[in-house]
Amino acid sequence: MHVAHYLGLQHRAEANLADAFRQVAAAHAAEADVFHLTGKLAAQCDQHVERLAPFIETYSAEAPDEPERLHADLFAGARSGGLGLLRDLHDLYLMASYADITWTVLGQAAAGLRDGDLAAVVAACEQETSIQLAWLRTRMKSAAPQALVVA
């Protein structure tokens, strides 16, 4: 059984995303909406990490070994300026997408396990991740013409 593997991926994806949201908040504090909202979304990711913890405990005994690291480092420090903001949001988007598809996979695992508690956590967190993606898309769409065409 490899459920623990995906729980580990999700755990790390959310922890990395929380960290990246915080780095973007710090680097783009002059963008007031980005600053305040990325702070909130980082806290949301922290909660996802916490909510995964009991399941990692439950299923870890059955894990063959430590989860391997499948994903590359998407985010290697924040940039500055209008284009920098766009690129940083773009990185966040890719990281959130990674978290999103991982939730999807975990949701399938929860169904196979008949683990209603895990399914409920996945459904709630997946919904929040999907809003994170929608916000990133919205913010990038409004920033892109000015950053790319006007500068």
Added chain:
Amino acid sequence: MSDRVADPWGERTPYGRGARWPVRVDVQLADGLSVGEVDSWTQSASLLHSNGDAMDIAVKDGRIAGVRGRATDRVNHGRLGPKDLFGWQANNSPDRLTRPLVREGGRLVESDWDTALGRVVDRSRELLDGPGGWGRFGFYTSGQLFLEEYYALAVIGKAGIGTPHMDGNTRLCTATAAASLKASFGTDGQPGSYTDVDECDALALWGHNVAATQTVLWSRMLDRRRGTDPPAMLAVDPRHTPVAREADVHLAVRPGTNVALLNGLLREIIQNGWYDESYVAAHTLGFESLARIVDGYPPERVAEICAVSATDVRRAAELLGGARRLLSTVLQGFYQSNQATAAACQVNNLHLVRGMIGRPGAGVLQMNGQPTAENNRECGADGDLPGFRNWANPEHVGQLARLWNVDQGIIPTWSPPTHAMQIFRYAEQGSIRFLWVSATNPAVTLPDLARIRRILDQEGLFLVVQDLFLTETAQFADVVLPAATWGEKTGTFTNADRTVHLSEQAVEPPGEARADLDIFLDYARRMDFRDRAGNPLLPWRTPEEVFDAWRACSRGRPCDYSGLSYAKLREGSGVQWPCTDGAPDGTERLYTDGQFHTDPDYCETYGQDLLTGAEFTGDEYRAKRPGGRAFLHAVDYQASPEVPGAEYPLRLVTGRSLYHFHTRTKTARAPELNAAAPDVWVELHPSDAAAAGIGDGERVRVESPRGAVTAPARLSGVRPGVVFLPFHYGWWDSADGPDGRAANELTLTAWDPVSKQPLFKSAAVRVTRTEG
């Protein structure tokens, strides 16, 4: 007539439920002038608040010499408030701008229109040249121009230059009203009517100090309260306002916690079965989600978050739940506070679950702060498209392109129009290099003024300011354009309950000052904006021609003016839109049949997530199959972005004085109003003052991480832990320049994720006694 500074609401004229509000005609004329000596009276309405009180302007020897309320008008039945009775004197002020000014060698010097507009046009052409030129322009307009002026400006911006960077200071006062109406009901548009005051059996005022902001509406409410069968009354406000003192239940909530309170009240309504199950089933979407979220807010938890008693929460819920005709009004206590749109939507939800909408006495009034804010929303010189059209709906954009005969691609709809704070951010980054400010004063009204001054003063930003006086903002300008105002130009405007008034020119403007519309049209001519056929994009010469163009633009939309004309407005008085061939006398209430504007082809927005502002797509929206049902949006409470801590232990809220409007450009030039509130003050709770060793009347320094204000203390008026400052006071009438007088030295740069309205009521501050 009584002394209307001392007695702002005038004598009571009590009336009972369902009766007609008695007429009381208020008149104020220049000293020594009698009614018989007035040369002529010119039809108008108030431009100093959003109530739309109709009046006639007295003219004597070619000058404005007083005002008289219009007895026949549906809004005020003859009454006027102190600002209207005295504010007209500002028109005659000797320091009006009478000639254009241009910057020469670092100083503003008198010039002429050709030179001044020539510079504006030269700079515009230079910036427009090349790809992305549109992105160099920003327009920051007002809540005080006329409908015709907003519409002309919207066409210049959207189809002439093709920029999304146009907003009004309506963003600071009324954006949340619009956002919450769109979110709940599908489009903007006030559901209720002022006549609901006459019919209601309960009144709930949510963050709305109507006694100061719309004095005549408050008179109407007080007259009901003094009559037979008076309505019960709830006030939610951290301040002990006249409204709070009058209310049967007053919840002095901790600022920033409105969503928690509303969640708790809705929980009580649902748990006690005080909701209308059949209305909810037939006319709403999202009840289960709403019920699930509010279930987490029992009165005891609400009491803890909001710092009110659980008993009072229950009493408030009983008042709301027992009403048969509930009228709610909402204003800045919600709109400028944490989770603004979510909180305003919760008031809409309350009415939806109780089926209290679209019936006499049962209605919602999401109020406006400024007199013509409504028109800016309708005409799209703010963050909207004209006619409450949906920027994300290509068919709606196509309607505008056909109307203006332009290529649809020039109209910028790749994302929502840029909101004010983002416009200033682009200017700060040097991306926007041309900023045209009309009829507002961002150097005093925007948050974190030290930052705003740096932006306005920035090298490389070409700043045009169009105003009556040399305001704090105008002092930063490269070009200053002298404008005519109320009484000196003709146009229409619409109040908070959709009542349209005609305001006619009574006198000539001073010197070379020109109507804002003439300035915009002159700019458009000089820029040679053309449609696809090569004809002028703005072919109009008179306000009436623009109004007729607007009638066509608004046809078929919620704010339908097609049945209105200058002639009709001249014959009668105020008329409520929609006014069409089928409803020639206007429309009292929206949604009388429970059919909301949520059809995907008609709605103004495909919706946003209330916590983040994430936009939903048309496909996502259609999948909800709204079919004319209203949306019940609910979210959890989240704390304000800035909360008190050890260093800054108190919460600042800013707000209005009854005697002033905006940045006092007019009201401080009316002697009676200026004398009533000549300088800034700070309100503290006695317990907070005692802790800081501050006595009543002593000068105190209020500091936030961004700046400081010094003012005498008034030890009353607010709940513990809260500091109040009026926001009207800048430095144009002070010798020392920016001198710690403006409340916005303290406020923080943060805004609601949906409405993008700045959170003026959420800064953390400390107070200390100043030496000496």
